[in-house]
Amino acid sequence: MALTQDELRKAIKDILKDADLDSLSAKKVRLQLQEQYDTDLSNKKKEIDQLVMELIEESQDSPENEDEASSEEEELEDEPPKKKPKPTKKVTITKPKPQPKKTPEKVVAATTNMSDSSDGDEDDEAMAQKLQEELNSGGRRTRSRNTKKKERKTPVKREKKGTSTYSRPCLLSQELADVMGADKLARNEVVKKMWQIIKERNLQDPSNRQFMICDEQLLPIFGKKKVKTFGMMKYLKNHIKDAKDVTS
DNA sequence: GGAACATGAGTGCGCGGGCA
DNA sequence: TGCCCGCGCACTCATGTTCC
Numbered sequence A: 001m002a003l004t005q006d007e008l009r010k011a012i013k014d015i016l017k018d019a020d021l022d023s024l025s026a027k028k029v030r031l032q033l034q035e036q037y038d039t040d041l042s043n044k045k046k047e048i049d050q051l052v053m054e055l056i057e058e059s060q061d062s063p064e065n066e067d068e069a070s071s072e073e074e075e076l077e078d079e080p081p082k083k084k085p086k087p088t089k090k091v092t093i094t095k096p097k098p099q100p101k102k103t104p105e106k107v108v109a110a111t112t113n114m115s116d117s118s119d120g121d122e123d124d125e126a127m128a129q130k131l132q133e134e135l136n137s138g139g140r141r142t143r144s145r146n147t148k149k150k151e152r153k154t155p156v157k158r159e160k161k162g163t164s165t166y167s168r169p170c171l172l173s174q175e176l177a178d179v180m181g182a183d184k185l186a187r188n189e190v191v192k193k194m195w196q197i198i199k200e201r202n203l204q205d206p207s208n209r210q211f212m213i214c215d216e217q218l219l220p221i222f223g224k225k226k227v228k229t230f231g232m233m234k235y236l237k238n239h240i241k242d243a244k245d246v247t248s
Numbered sequence B: 001g002g003a004a005c006a007t008g009a010g011t012g013c014g015c016g017g018g019c020a
Numbered sequence C: 001t002g003c004c005c006g007c008g009c010a011c012t013c014a015t016g017t018t019c020c
Helices: A005-018 A026-037 A042-061 A063-078 A104-113 A122-136 A144-153 A174-180 A187-200 A229-239 A243-247
Strands: A169-172 A184-186 A211-213 A226-228
Touching (some): A211 A229
Antiparallel strands (some): A169 A184, A211 A226
């Protein structure tokens, strides 16, 4: 019995709707489908995996969920723009894998997005609630690093073995090398040196010290007369080549 | 006044899930 | 059970801004 894609899709949707996401996996979905249709679906493994991902993604994109998400955003916006723990990075679900276990951020996103749309599925809402409860009870995969943000600034910095590209020497472009006075420098050294130059030459914009005014030597590097110092790496990266090229 | 966050870049690494 | 894969944080540097 050959299942059409539509049939598969519908069946998976049903399974996802009723399933306990905490223990569900793409494999289990496939097995369940095999049982359900009494047919071997191993040749459709990829297709099923893909469908599972798609359906989860779909459910997360549903308008109702957006409402909730936006209401959440509104809440955030109500607050003054005070310190926020990097709003951009989290919550975004880049790849909703069929895996049921999610990071807390993802679960939050999932719970706000999971309910499948249009006809306002109570099952999904219940599921979302359940997930949230499980989350609160702390039973899921949690990365201890979620709290790292604070640790970062503490004096006890983890030693990083110096293998990071930051501390590895990179090849500098001719223009940058002229400014730096060296052909090879680590990225962090480049930034450090750049700040030194900015101060030495008094290049900071007096009206807004977040900006720097490029002199003739820096102009070809940054390509602009006025550059925000925070974003200097955006320009510098074009003048820094990978360490591998250097060492080889 | 001090602490924490914001801002940008690219890579290493830890962690956890999936699968054979 | 062990390998593979993907995700997300930490790393580096500086100053300005905001909050407590």
